[in-house]
Amino acid sequence: MNRREFMGKAAATTALSMVAPMASFSKQRESQLKLAFIGVGARGAGQLSVALQRKDVVITAVCDIDRDALTNAQELVKKAGQKTPVAYGKGELDYKNLLEKEDVDGVIISTPWTWHTKMAVDAMKAGKATGLEVAGAFSIEECWDLVEAYESTNTPFMILENVCYRRDVMAVLGMVRENLFGEIVHLQGGYEHDLRAVKFNNGKQLYGGGVEFGDKGYSEAKWRTQHSVSRNGELYPTHGLGPAGLYINNNRGNRFVSLTSTASKARGLHDYIVNHPNGGANHPNANIEFKLGDIVNTMIKCANGESIMLTHDTSLPRPYSLGFRVQGTKGLWMDINNSIHIEGKSRPHEWENADNYMKKYDHPLWKKHENDTQGAGHGGMDFFVLHAFVEALKQGKEMPLDVYDCVSWSSVTCLSEQSIARGSEPQEFPDFTNGKWVHRKPIFGFDDAF
Numbered sequence: 134m135n136r137r138e139f140m141g142k143a144a145a146t147t148a149l150s151m152v153a154p155m156a157s158f159s160k161q162r163e164s165q166l167k168l169a170f171i172g173v174g175a176r177g178a179g180q181l182s183v184a185l186q187r188k189d190v191v192i193t194a195v196c197d198i199d200r201d202a203l204t205n206a207q208e209l210v211k212k213a214g215q216k217t218p219v220a221y222g223k224g225e226l227d228y229k230n231l232l233e234k235e236d237v238d239g240v241i242i243s244t245p246w247t248w249h250t251k252m253a254v255d256a257m258k259a260g261k262a263t264g265l266e267v268a269g270a271f272s273i274e275e276c277w278d279l280v281e282a283y284e285s286t287n288t289p290f291m292i293l294e295n296v297c298y299r300r301d302v303m304a305v306l307g308m309v310r311e312n313l314f315g316e317i318v319h320l321q322g323g324y325e326h327d328l329r330a331v332k333f334n335n336g337k338q339l340y341g342g343g344v345e346f347g348d349k350g351y352s353e354a355k356w357r358t359q360h361s362v363s364r365n366g367e368l369y370p371t372h373g374l375g376p377a378g379l380y381i382n383n384n385r386g387n388r389f390v391s392l393t394s395t396a397s398k399a400r401g402l403h404d405y406i407v408n409h410p411n412g413g414a415n416h417p418n419a420n421i422e423f424k425l426g427d428i429v430n431t432m433i434k435c436a437n438g439e440s441i442m443l444t445h446d447t448s449l450p451r452p453y454s455l456g457f458r459v460q461g462t463k464g465l466w467m468d469i470n471n472s473i474h475i476e477g478k479s480r481p482h483e484w485e486n487a488d489n490y491m492k493k494y495d496h497p498l499w500k501k502h503e504n505d506t507q508g509a510g511h512g513g514m515d516f517f518v519l520h521a522f523v524e525a526l527k528q529g530k531e532m533p534l535d536v537y538d539c540v541s542w543s544s545v546t547c548l549s550e551q552s553i554a555r556g557s558e559p560q561e562f563p564d565f566t567n568g569k570w571v572h573r574k575p576i577f578g579f580d581d582a583f
C-alpha cells in the first residue's frame with residue numbers, strides 16, 4: 134500500500150488541522166487584480182469577456198497555442214480599453230514562461246482536460262492563485278498531485294464550477310439549509326446535453342457542419358471527441374455533482390465513499406456520422422468504434438447515508454437538462470418539471486410549480502448582482518463563478534469551491550471507468566482531505582459577498 138493509499142484508508146482516524154491560507158495570500162489585495170488567461174478558446178474567451186466587465190481586474194497576459202485564439206483574446210482586452218496583454222503561444226509549454234515571467238495575482242485555466250492538472254499544479258507552485266475550469270483531474274494520481282500542490286504551497290485554488298451558482302440551484306441550497314425537504318436522502322444530477330454537433334464539426338465553426346474531429350475538427354471537436362473514442366465512464370461529472378456535493382456538505386461533515394457505474398451500448402455518435410449530410414456510411418469516421426456508452430449512470434454512496442445518481446448523456450438527440458432532483462424525508466424538488474412537493478404543504482401526491490419557492494428562497498447573491506449578470510454566459514452563472522474567484526482573492530478569504538471539491542468530483546471519472554471495466558464493481562473514493570472532512574464546516578453561499 135503506497136502512502137497515498139494509506140492516507141486514504143487511514144483518513145477517518147487521522148484528522149489534521151485545516152490548511153491555513155499562506156500569509157501573502159491571506160492579506161487583502163489591491164483593488165485591482167492582475168490576471169492571466171491560459172487557454173482562450175471558446176470558454177476562455179467567454180470568461181475573459183466576463184472579466185473585462187469588471188473594474189477590479191486587469192488582464193496583463195494571455196496564453197494559447199492557437200494563433201487566432203491568442204490574437205482574438207488580445208483584441209478583446211484592447212477593445213475593453215486595457216493595454217495589450219503579453220501573449221504566450223510558442224508551443225504547448227509556453228504557459229510555464231508566463232507563470233515564471235508575469236507578475237500576475239492569478240491565472241484562469243480553460244484548456245483541454247488533459248492539461249488541467251499539469252497547468253494548475255505549475256500555477257500553484259509558481260504562487261499564482263489558480264482558477265481551473267471543469268473537469269479538473271483525470272486520474273487518481275492527478276487528483277493527489279493537485280492536493281499536494283495546494284497543501285505544499287497554500288496557493289489559493291478554485292475549481293470554476295459555474296452550475297453551483299445557477300439561480301435555482303442556489304435557491305434550493307437555501308431550502309435544503311432551512312430543512313424544507315427534511316433530512317436529505319437522495320440526489321440526482323448529471324450532464325444531459327446533446328453534444329453531437331460539438332464533438333463533430335467541419336473544422337471551421339463551433340457547432341456542426343460536418344463529422345470531423347481531431348486534427349480536422351475545430352474547438353472541442355479537436356480534443357473532446359477522442360475521449361468518447363477511447364474512454365467509457367462519467368466523463369463530465371462536475372456540473373451535476375457540484376450542486377449535489379453542496380447539498381450534502383461533501384468534504385465538510387460528509388464525503389463520497391464509493392460508487393458503481395453502468396454504461397449503455399454506444400450507438401449515438403456512429404448514427405450521427407452515418408446520417409449526417411456531410412458524413413455517410415462510407416465516411417472514414419463511420420468505421421470508428423466509440424467506447425463511451427451513450428448513457429452512463431453512476432451511483433455514489435455518501436458517508437452520511439445519502440445516494441447520488443449521476444447521468445452522463447451526450448451522444449443522443451435530446452433537449453439540454455442537468456436533471457437535478459433533491460429528495461428528503463419531507464419532500465423533493467426536480468428541475469426537469471420545475472416542481473416541488475412538500476408533505477403537509479403540497480396537495481397529497483401532487484406537484485406544485487416551484488416558481489413561488491424560487492422567489493422566496495432567491496439567494497442574496499442573485500438579488501444583489503442580478504444586473505451584473507447581463508451578458509455573462511449560461512444564464513448569468515458565469516458572472517458569479519469568476520466573481521467568487523476575484524472576491525475571495527481580493528479579500529484574502531478561502532475559495533468557496535476548493536481543491537478537495539475539485540478532486541472528489543473529478544475522481545468520479547476514473548473511478549467510473551474502473552467500475553464499468555469491471556462489470557459495475559464498486560470503487561472506493563480516496564479521502565483526499567485525509568480526515569479533515571470530519572471537522573470542516575460548509576462555507577459556500579452563506580451571504581451576498583461571493
Ligand SMILES: NC(=O)c1ccc[n+]([C@@H]2O[C@H](COP(=O)([O-])OP(=O)(O)OC[C@H]3O[C@@H](n4cnc5c(N)ncnc54)[C@H](O)[C@@H]3O)[C@@H](O)[C@H]2O)c1
Nearest residue numbers: 172174175176177197198199202225243244266267352353
Ligand atoms: N463551465 C462551463 O460551463 C464550460 C463550458 C464550456 C467549456 N468548459 C471547459 O472549458 C475548457 C475549455 O473548453 P473550450 O470549449 O474553451 O475548448 P476550446 O477547444 O474551444 O479551447 C481550448 C483552448 O485551449 C488551447 N490550448 C490547448 N492546449 C494548450 C496549451 N498547452 N497551452 C495553451 N493553450 C492551449 C487551444 O488552442 C484552445 O484555444 C474545458 O475544460 C471545458 O470542459 C466549461
